[in-house]
Amino acid sequence: xxxxxxxxxxxxxxxxxxxxxxxxxxxxxxxxxxxxxxxxxxxxxxxxxxxxxxxxxxxxxxxxxxxxxxxxxxxxxxxxxxxxxxxxxxxxxxxxxxxxxxxxxxxxxxx
Numbered sequence: 001x002x003x004x005x006x007x008x009x010x011x012x013x014x015x016x017x018x019x020x021x022x023x024x025x026x027x028x029x030x031x032x033x034x035x036x037x038x039x040x041x042x043x044x045x046x047x048x049x050x051x052x053x054x055x056x057x058x059x060x061x062x063x064x065x066x067x068x069x070x071x072x073x074x075x076x077x078x079x080x081x082x083x084x085x086x087x088x089x090x091x092x093x094x095x096x097x098x099x100x101x102x103x104x105x106x107x108x109x110x111x
Contacts, residue, residue, distance in 0.1 A: 003028045004036045011046070011056065017070045018078040021052040053079055 006027055011019055024033045037054060040046040044066035046054040055075050057066035068075050080087045088094075095101040 007036050016078055017055050017075055019054050
């Protein structure tokens with residue numbers, strides 16, 4: 001089985017949105033994995049979030065371009081969890097979720 005097929009199957013079977021390049025290190029050399037991930041990005045199956053971090057993609061029905069399959073908050077939270085970075089909701093989100101405010105937070109902010 002080709003490396004591209006193995007990586008594609010691995011990505012499809014994952015329940016999460018974010019994949020890290022380091023998760024495929026055992027499958028091939030750095031250059032091989034990099035080429036496969038670059039090809040998946042060019043095909044619109046992945047979106048590059050950061051260096052070595054990718055999100056599953058879907059086609060935006062308005063623009064026809066690939067966009068992350070989840071919200072910014074979901075992608076960021078999952079990415080930080082995988083990188084072992086502790087996160088907490090912003091004060092405005094926490095106030096809204098606990099009922100201390102009825103103002104709906106409009107900006108995505110992560111502490």
